[in-house]
Amino acid sequence: MGETADAPAPADTELVVARLRRHGRVLVVPAVILIGVVGVTAYAIPWLEEGWPRLAALVGGALLLVIGCVLPYLGWLSSRTTITTRRVIVRRGLFVRVRRELWHRRGYDVQVRRSWLQRMSGSGDVLLETGHEVPVVLRDVPAPLAVQSALHELMARAHELGTPLPGAAAGPAIGPAAFATADTTSWGAR
Numbered sequence: 001m002g003e004t005a006d007a008p009a010p011a012d013t014e015l016v017v018a019r020l021r022r023h024g025r026v027l028v029v030p031a032v033i034l035i036g037v038v039g040v041t042a043y044a045i046p047w048l049e050e051g052w053p054r055l056a057a058l059v060g061g062a063l064l065l066v067i068g069c070v071l072p073y074l075g076w077l078s079s080r081t082t083i084t085t086r087r088v089i090v091r092r093g094l095f096v097r098v099r100r101e102l103w104h105r106r107g108y109d110v111q112v113r114r115s116w117l118q119r120m121s122g123s124g125d126v127l128l129e130t131g132h133e134v135p136v137v138l139r140d141v142p143a144p145l146a147v148q149s150a151l152h153e154l155m156a157r158a159h160e161l162g163t164p165l166p167g168a169a170a171g172p173a174i175g176p177a178a179f180a181t182a183d184t185t186s187w188g189a190r
Contacts (some may be wrong), residue, residue: 023123033068104158
């Protein structure tokens with residue numbers, strides 16, 4: 001027979017905890033631009049002469065809509081952070097896609113930075129610092145303190161379970177065997 005929906009997931013299954021985007025507050029200005037450009041263009045068209053002035057108003061309005069509304073909206077849609085039980089996945093970029101992953105097992109420092117406007121709207125920046133590379137910044141996420149506590153809990157759970165990292169070889173992490181397989185050619189570049 002098939003498995004029931006109430007059956008617990010195996011311990012090695014990766015589950016999605018949260019999917020985050022920037023706070024919706026960043027879309028207020030594009031919405032105002034949309035309303036303003038459509039209103040002004042619709043009001044101005046009947047007052048303009050036939051021919052090129054009307055065409056110029058339509059083309060100018062369409063160009064303002066694309067630059068001021070469509071591109072910011074697509075930029076907002078193209079960046080997403082997914083937090084799973086094993087890792088944090090950050091995807092960004094409209095034309096050039098960048099994907100970064102941070103494994104909870106490796107551990108990182110979680111900081112929250114909030115401006116006065118972010119505090120008023122209930123959002124903030126969450127900085128994930130591993131110490132070795134450029135920190136990952138989750139910009140303007142809603143409920144940043146809840147995100148911070150969830151990440152702390154997920155890191156603690158990952159360390160308790162002791163799950164191996166993908167691609168990590170079994171065996172001692174420190175000792176002569178670890179240095180025998182290390183790539184020493186890239187040490188100077190760090």
